[in-house]
Amino acid sequence: MRYAVRVLVKTPVFSAVAIVSLALAIGANTALFSLTDVMLLRALPVRNPEEIVEFVRLSPDGAQMTNLPFPTLTIAAASLALLVSGALASFLPAHRAASVEPTLALRSE
Numbered sequence: 198m199r200y201a202v203r204v205l206v207k208t209p210v211f212s213a214v215a216i217v218s219l220a221l222a223i224g225a226n227t228a229l230f231s232l233t234d235v236m237l238l239r240a241l242p243v244r245n246p247e248e249i250v251e252f253v254r255l256s257p258d259g260a261q262m263t264n265l266p267f268p269t270l271t272i273a274a275a276s277l278a279l280l281v282s283g284a285l286a287s288f289l290p291a292h293r294a295a296s297v298e299p300t301l302a303l304r305s306e
Contacts (some may be wrong), residue, residue, distance in 0.1 A: 252269075252270065252273065254269060
């Protein structure tokens with residue numbers, strides 16, 4: 198400990214730069230972790246935050262329009278239904294084919 202104090206007193210400019218650098222780094226680290234905690238880790242103050250959804254439509258000039266007309270929402274719902282049914286339709290035959298023994302599958306051809 199005495200040696201550390203002696204080196205700090207012997208080179209005051211280096212010591213000041215080192216202490217200021219450490220102070221800035223610790224302060225920046227604390228600020229980033231605080232920001233991360235507030236923005237990402239804390240839950241939203243609503244009942245079911247996982248159910249919050251926002252639909253956004255872009256106008257031809259690139260501006261966001263948050264109020265979507267009913268036909269657009271209907272098309273979005275139909276597209277989602279088609280996507281889910283297509284995923285299920287491709288998953289079920291693949292799952293059935295994976296559970297069949299290969300020799301039995303070749304005999305049935």
